[in-house]
Amino acid sequence: MTTARTPLSALDEGTSFAQRHIGPDAAQQAKMLAQVGYGSLDELTAAAVPEVIKSTDALGLPAARSEAEVLAELRGLADRNQVLDSMIGLGYHGTFTPPVILRNVMENPAWYTAYTPYQPEISQGRLEALLNFQTVVADLTGLPTAGASLLDEGTAAAEAMALSRRVGKVKQGVFLVDADCLPQTVAVLRTRAEPTGVEVVVADLSGGIPADAAERGVFGVLLQYPGASGAVRDPRAVIEQAHALGAVVTVAADLLSLALLTSPGELGADIAVGSSQRFGVPMGFGGPHAGFMSVRDAFARSLPGRLVGVSVDADGKAAYRLALQTREQHIRREKATSNICTAQVLLAVMAGLYAVYHGPDGLAAIARRTHRYATVLAAGLRDGGVEVLHDAFFDTVTARVPGRAADVVAAAREAGVNLRLTDADHVGIACDETTRREQLAAVWSAFGVRSGTREIDALDAATGDALPDGLLRTDEVLTHPVFHQHRSETAMLRYLRRLSDRDYALDRGMIPLGSCTMKLNATTEMEPVTWPQFAALHPFAPAEQAEGYLTLIRELEEQLAEITGYARVSVQPNAGSQGELAGLLAVRAYHRANGDTQRTVCLIPSSAHGTNAASAVMAGMKVVVVKTGESGDVDAADLHAKIAEHRDELAVLMVTYPSTHGVFEDDITDICAAVHDAGGQVYVDGANLNALVGLARPGRFGADVSHLNLHKTFCIPHGGGGPGVGPVGVRAHLAPYLPNHPLQPLAGPETGIGPVSAAPWGSAGILPISWAYVRLMGAEGLRRATQVAVLSANYVARRLEPHYPVLYTGPGGLVAHECIIDVRPLTKATGVSIDDVAKRLIDYGFHAPTMSFPVAGTLMIEPTESEDLSELDRFCDAMIAIRAEIEKVGTGEWTAEDSPLRGAPHTAAQLAGEWDRAYSREEAAYPAGVTADAKCWPPVRRIDGAYGDRNLVCSCPPPEEYEG
Template sequence: MSNVYYQEKFQDRHNGPRAAQVEEMLGFLGVGSLEELIEQTVPAQIRSKKALNLPDALGEVAYLEKVAQIAEKNKVFKSYIGQGYYDVILPGVIQRNVFENPGWYTQYTPYQAEIAQGRLQALLNFQTVVSDFTGLEIANASLLDEATAAAEGMFMLYSARKNKDANTFLVSPNVYPQTLDVLQTRAVPFGVEIRIADINEANLSEDVFAAFIQYPAADGTVTDYKNFTAAAHAKNITVCVAADLMSLALLTAPGEWGADVVVGNSQRFGVPMGFGGPHAAFFATKDAYKRNIPGRIIGVTSDANGGYALRMALQTREQHIRRDKASSNICTAQALLAIMASFYAVYHGPQGIKNIASRINDLAKLTDKAIQSLGYEQLNSTYFDTLRFNVGNEVDGLKSEALNHELNFYYDQGIVGISIDETTTFADVQTIVKVFAKVKGKHQSDVELESLVDSLSSSIPSDLERTSSYLTHPIFNSYHSEHEMLRYIKSLEAKDLSLCHSMIPLGSCTMKLNATTEMVPVTWARFGGLHPFAPADQTSGYMQLINELDEWLSEITGFAKMSFQSNSGAQGEYAGLMVIRAYHESRGEAHRNICLIPASAHGTNPASASMAGLKVVVVKTDERGNIDVEDLKAKAIEHAANLNSLMVTYPSTHGVFEETIIEICNIIHENGGQVYMDGANMNAQVGLTSPGLIGADVCHLNLHKTFCIPHGGGGPGMGPIGVAAHLVPFLPNHKVVEVSGPEGISAVSAAPFGSASILLISHGYIAMMGSEGLTTATKTAILNANYIKARLESHYPVLYAGANGRCAHEMILDCRGFKNVGIEVADIAKRLMDYGFHAPTVSFPVAGTLMVEPTESESKPELDRFCDALIAIRQEIAAVEAGEVDQTDNVLKNAPHTAAVVIDDEWNRSYSRQIAAYPLPYLKANKFWPSVGRVNESQGDRTLICSCPSIEEYAEA
């Protein structure tokens, strides 16, 4: 037969098991076909009757050709818009070895510290950068964007306020509009009043709990707030500052003039604009707030051998513990982007950063002097990088001439703003001057730029010129040649286990293939170089991509429309609940404030509900882990007058397709509520069923799970929401770029389309998989999970299963019985490292368990290797149970075993080095060594060190 029409299918590259392996697994499960397994797993009443209506699947080459054509529709003009987004130079050594490297972008969040020391060190470096530049003692390991970081600062200071009657957040009118937008969204559910007023002592009334300042201000001016901050503190009012990280190389650190919280964006440290993201926000504060700071903190501790070690401290997943009492719903960050920014600081060092900042400032001063010489008025007497020219009725002509030269300025009622960045050159200044000169009927040659260079005067007030040092740690002063930098990056990468090494079987987190072809376009300049506020006629490539993704994801979810603004799953939860809130308000039912949440729910669900101003009522689950329908019905009826919503995960957090889900949705609707579906487990739905078909009204999608955006060591993520038709009018809008209608809620993140550049990844995944490929992926994920269940259930109890004994795409292994002989679930997690595996999700949703999800991307040999490891560990536990080995001196309690421990001259353990390091034969050919022994968690929480310590400081601690 001729192969002239043969085309390789991308789905055959994405799905792990080969056809013969699928047959073997089906045989092991005792079913005759994949379809028979699906019939036993997915309830018939929710099965879709038709295939997804999606375009035909493209091959990898064809897709890259298509997306290149889309990219050509984006016009990448030179951007001087500013407003929190700037063009950058990403050093090639960082682009190639971090941004484009699956050894960095396929890592999971560093919950298992012993196999995550590399990214933990890079994130500790990030915290040190932020702490040094802001002049504050403590910083976290990144937040989603500057606007939401400001909102987190507002809420932290509100929660910690001394005057509990104060409910006003005083906001300078000179802040970024997108930040103000998000602050107003977040303030509403808590009754916080946003008061926009000049930042002066006269406005510090008794009802104010905190003030918010932009530094430099949104218009570019630089103001000394030292006296204002002192006056605020005298009245027990705290001060939150949004600062430009690059400017702080030249400006006095806010912490030095009294700021309590400093937030901002590290995008200027080598991260492309990407039409809005992803970028790592930062959050720094005083040591007094270390127990209140939102998000993740990386801290220094020691390992079992007394050596230097790192781990996530204090706030790690606190929403799972505190649930609706949590101070934040943050469950992901922007780790990959924070890591890139930290490497940027390492590569350039303190002098390199200062040189870049000084060059930006000098070019701004040169531009200022040159354009003023043409007869224009420049309004900013002080500035770092941003100028404002009053051009009056010449604005249209100037804008037209700027566009002719492919320049974008910031325009505001006759004022033209120009923000200089790292990429600006002397030649660029000549072009800017040429544009302004032509509008005046003059010529560029009328301005002798070279003669102006030596006459530039300071644009920063002398009292605000930075005198303190920063980045003094050896890490920031050792790797300035590319060779040294490359080796440093690789030395950290080698300490981390990623999908490059083995499967990461995390329940609820879906660590699937992030295909190279999906990733490639993200690095293209025509996607990375676009400002999120660029004129619409320059962004048609992005809009085509976003509109196609909207259409495809609406088809997949069964909804009417998607909003792409949410930068994470938890933020998607919040956005969806705020949309529901707006819907009820539009019907005159603003009193509806009761949110029903099953006891088994992901911890971000109750935290998000609380943030949306809702009161959480917990619904019981039965002995099989399913929602107790009678309890749900009783509570829905009890609260019918005030019922706002139900938050439900499907398949359930326990990994089961609950048979009663349609009835559950109907009960909520009958009692006036809306159904919010958590899309964490969408990987088991795509092509087989959908939230819309089941009866949900809104659902967020974790694009970093089901739709292949990589986890990046703890972010980036995306959590777009899909809604039924009646909720479409209320989808999030944006102050700068209109993306919804007049009834839309205000913004939930800084950029109109969130982390737009990584939408390319999900776009590529769907385009190359097509309807058949996506559906086959879902079926394969269910097959892989049930195969693991069948292999392990005679060794470990499996807690929950569906009506036919099948699990969905994940399952829970019960390890609680091993406590009888002193073996904890954490011991199993650490011992898995010796076998070369990352642990499944530990103690969630049930304490003392492992939740396993293999995804469709893993082949049968990899599944078998993982099962063999867990079976071998079960035999090691059996030896403890039988009294054959000591309960405290055994391979599980001492795990993980580092190479240094195994080759040490002294070995006094009750088992051999061979058993410690090479318990199964495959390890001799391919061994991943944990770089530290078991990490001491409690020591690190007692003595929190969250910036790079000197050897002396660490020894004292």
């Protein structure tokens, strides 16, 4: 008997990646379309997407590839990278990620698919890990309040500069930077300073503050400790002099060196910044890495970014939360001094856990080993007649070889070691945790020194340390028990499991957050990130050693340009907020190049994300708010009035599309035309690009510039609140003003605005994820993903509409990729709040949608294309069941205060104790549709946010806090 022949084309199609990425299959899509009232995806999106913005041609992308083919392509790209032993330094160092952390955190979806901990009751694991990170930073820097990470060292220094100006006594004057600071940090400072009228003055501060700078006034000082050259200097005299001038002093510190050196806080610093990269986080060609900042107590409530604090839950039990909800741009908006939105949570978690695993003794041992290799290296050079510039250093040696520096660096490269060419006469050599004896021999040989590996023990015995006695650390650090209890791999493994069990991530269920696009981060996309050919490359390695990386970056930039309709894309911005800033700086530079220096007004709708206004101010612009109409659209009359009022000063309009309210606005092309007619530019925020890919291109329907969120539309995981990547795309006239980098000419145009990130290509280490996603999906797969995202949002809206008002819709009652449901009428009628609904969803096994943004008292729901029909229905059923519970409050069966809504979330410990509620234990723990075998238990009850804000605790509290 023979079977019917199945063509190869059909068999290949049946195993396509797109079918695995997109949750609903054909049959489920048909059911969803029937619910929404359309016969096909094409029919639905034809009705939802305005005709004036639709793309008429298909995306010009390579055909979709299978997972095996894409991994093979990535292997080929990886093999084109040459990973030499890196001794370049400059803030990027080889490190050894403990395998227990690599496998169980970095490669574990329980950690990398989690979202920012805005629902802290189901984020206790990563919040504890971040509290560990904050404790590490606070202890090692000697400053009591540390944040939950910043984007990188360069931008952390820029944040410190802004903070110094805001909180310091001197409001004018200059920002004084020591000449031995990292060059990429200085470049980022200049990029950030110029638009806001700050002058950065770089000077040699080894002899104190120059008289001419003191006369002009100094609001802040930045010192590097140890310096970029490797020098370890005592900064106390300079710090005292700066304080006498009223300046705020920031010390950019190497975290590992602080295991041995006196802390910046003890030296008198007000702020410490730096990178935690060498605490087990791969270099990744520049990122992502967790920057850090710690401050004196007086500045704690002005700290930019996120701060994890300790509060109590409804039972008085200690519980973690984001303190102060410290994203200041949402509160201060155009008065904000920082646009930081995301942190580098996953990397901060890794760095903190690295310290937990090694403990203070282990960190000190790693630091001593690193230092000893540097001292032996220097001794061998000196024995061979090479001049070493500094007697005091930690891990970096600068050698003087007049006229020979390039030859030495080339010889070392031939031997498999990358050194740093400082200038024609000087070579920098940095040791790290991974340095081996063979490297020292190779370096000596490159300098023409005969010392070999057999002589290392003799040199070691004959050479003293190179750290000044007066700067040796004498205080104890990391004394909390958490840094002493998990030294064996068994103990660490179980600790990591306990933490992840206290969290909710995509590996447990749907996270329907509006504006945040929590979609599948496929394993195939993730796998290459930890390959050493991608993970172990230094960002300042010679370009010829990064051929595979540069090809991947170029192709991704070209693909993103094709998808968005722009001429050029830069992937340097390492967060969406930084992409916003880069785009606005490009607009500013364009106007200035045209002589239109008066064009400084930025129009922003009142519904915009808070970072829009903050970024505009940081770009030197004046924010003018445009009203939002009752429909959620931009108020056209008010917009035209504002354009007319500011016509000669108009720089740019920032608008999100689809709108922040989840609607395709019909008049977007008219809006763009009106702004252009007035001489302005149009910035389309790319936060909602998941509703456009394959259907419409911002660069074709009127926008001049956009940032994209690769951690939303293009599958880079949110990682508990970071990493993110925020590339900026521009039309051709803005391309000359994209970011560039002083240490890597290939990173951007000569006429660029300077770097917005410390590394030339930002968080390059995670770009293989988005490259793989585009390659796996192909043009048709990307278009289908967008269509299903729109279908899913409309399906949820239609199912919930009989129970909750859907606040904003477009033509035909359709939404875009997200919908907003209004809880305010129910709150007014029953007293049940939006918080009650969000916390009750935890009992049903869900992370809540976005709360109260962009409208207070509402939930913004974005289901994404990755959730199948059963999960969408589970969520809708939960929301409908919660509506029935609210009805019981409305009819008087329960009071709001004594209802499962107000009591939520319910813990197992609570149910095992005494019970005096008006509702049963079963109603609390197992509401409709929740079964015992699938129950996700929250570890704590509802957390008291106000208590936590009044009693700020931002490092590990003593164990006694947890008693009872």
